[in-house]
Amino acid sequence: MKSLKGSKTADNLAKAFAGESQARNRYTFYSRVAAKEGHKQIEAVFLETADNERAHAKVFYDLLVEGLGHTDITVNADYPIGFGTTLDNLKYAAEGERDEWGTAYPEFAKIAKEEGYPEVYNAFSQILTVEKHHEQRYLDLYANLKDNLLYVSETPQYWKCRNCGYIFEGTEAPKKCPACYHPQGFFEIAYDTKAYGPSKEHAK
Numbered sequence: 001m002k003s004l005k006g007s008k009t010a011d012n013l014a015k016a017f018a019g020e021s022q023a024r025n026r027y028t029f030y031s032r033v034a035a036k037e038g039h040k041q042i043e044a045v046f047l048e049t050a051d052n053e054r055a056h057a058k059v060f061y062d063l064l065v066e067g068l069g070h071t072d073i074t075v076n077a078d079y080p081i082g083f084g085t086t087l088d089n090l091k092y093a094a095e096g097e098r099d100e101w102g103t104a105y106p107e108f109a110k111i112a113k114e115e116g117y118p119e120v121y122n123a124f125s126q127i128l129t130v131e132k133h134h135e136q137r138y139l140d141l142y143a144n145l146k147d148n149l150l151y152v153s154e155t156p157q158y159w160k161c162r163n164c165g166y167i168f169e170g171t172e173a174p175k176k177c178p179a180c181y182h183p184q185g186f187f188e189i190a191y192d193t194k195a196y197g198p199s200k201e202h203a204k
Contacts, residue, residue: 001119004067009117012108013064015077016124019104020057022079023096024050030089037086038185039150040162042141046093049134056127063120090142097135101128151184160190 004010031046064073080099082092109124144150151159151173159173160166164180173187 001063001066001117004064004117007067007115007117009108009112009115009120010064010068010073011076012111012124013060013067013120014073014075016105016108017057017060017064018075018077019079019100020053020060024053024057026080026082026096027053027093029083030086030093033083033089034086038183039086039145040186041150041188042086042090042145044162045137045141046089049093049137052130052134056130059123059127063123067117087142087145090138090145094135094138094142097131097138101131101135105131151187153189158190159187162186162188 004013027046027050031043031050034040034043034046080092080096083089084092105124105128109121109128112118112120112124141150153171156169156171159168159170161177161180161182163182163186164177166177166179167190168174168178168187173184175184176182177186
């Protein structure tokens with residue numbers, strides 16, 4: 001890759017690196033709130049997404065190092081701040097993801113292409129698709145939590161205990177896991193359903 005010195009793309013990579021790094025920390029903070037509120041699935045989603053953001057930050061950092069070498073760089077940008085209940089935090093997280101994939105990264109990709117940095121163009125173009133998925137997952141969890149549907153479904157589902165792997169089939173996750181006695185917050189809908197022959201008993 002050619003030198004990034006003096007380019008707008010260098011500034012944009014620095015902004016993206018800082019933004020992804022901050023998002024990783026915010027999601028880690030949010031995961032602890034979810035854990036305290038008993039929502040183990042949401043805790044896991046925040047932690048998984050935090051690790052995704054770490055990977056994104058590394059991509060942008062590597063591109064900066066390749067294009068600039070060892071140097072100092074100034075970052076001048078606005079970043080979101082917000083902290084509350086898990087419901088609040090899901091909303092804040094979705095808003096941040098929306099800004100990345102809907103506004104910042106398309107613009108950064110456009111500038112990288114105009115300045116002749118195909119590697120950077122590709123990085124922003126591909127990573128924004130991940131951020132779009134992140135936003136949708138946060139919005140889905142927000143809606144389910146808000147409407148008290150996180151552990152309830154109109155149609156029977158396979159519910160899996162995140163602690164011990166117990167599978168239950170029904171319209172609502174057990175209030176307490178029949179196998180390990182962990183509370184309802186440890187249950188989530190399982191997706192590899194073909195492998196299961198779940199119990200429908202002892203689910204109270």
